[in-house]
Amino acid sequence: GENVEQHPSTLSVQEGDSAVIKCTYSDSASNYFPWYKQELGKRPQLIIDIRSNVGEKKDQRIAVTLNKTAKHFSLHITETQPEDSAVYFCATRSGGYNKLIFGAGTRLAVHP
């Protein structure tokens, strides 16, 4: 069935370093790949997304890359800051409409 694997489950970096989170999906029909950031006690917030016809997208310090052949996509955060500390979720849209399949999440800690 539809499945999204996300790694690592926890990530600890020093302020200013880069962070990379990787996701692998199973449904080759997936065509939309959003990333959400969830701070403690808050709602998931969309931070960046990419469609299957695009290989890379960048927005300031964050970027997402997609490899459709290998069925994996990654989130890259450069020049990390303490306020980047949160749980990050990758997701794929599967089965049409607005059904998202989420990865298990990555807890990112950025230490000053």
Place this chain on the structure above:
Amino acid sequence: KAGVTQTPRYLIKTRGQQVTLSCSPISGHRSVSWYQQTPGQGLQFLFEYFSETQRNKGNFPGRFSGRQFSNSRSEMNVSTLELGDSALYLCASSDDRGGEKLFFGSGTQLSVL
């Protein structure tokens, strides 16, 4: 624009009871989706409504149901509550014009005792 609004913020129920959660989408958004978030299972899709019709459903038992009204507001209902239903229930809305972006509410934290 106001964001997605969910009420109530917290709920405490006992096993066997039923509960109704409410979601008001962003103005102009016609698609409303519901997700269950637990520490063990993560974020799982429950169902999606568009123009008062359920057009997608996840793998949850029939005790979980929902509906959408003509003003796009949505409710979900869980009957015969079980301890395992304790979770954060999140609602998300989308304008469904091909943008696909889902915007989440703050959720309703349900505790079943």
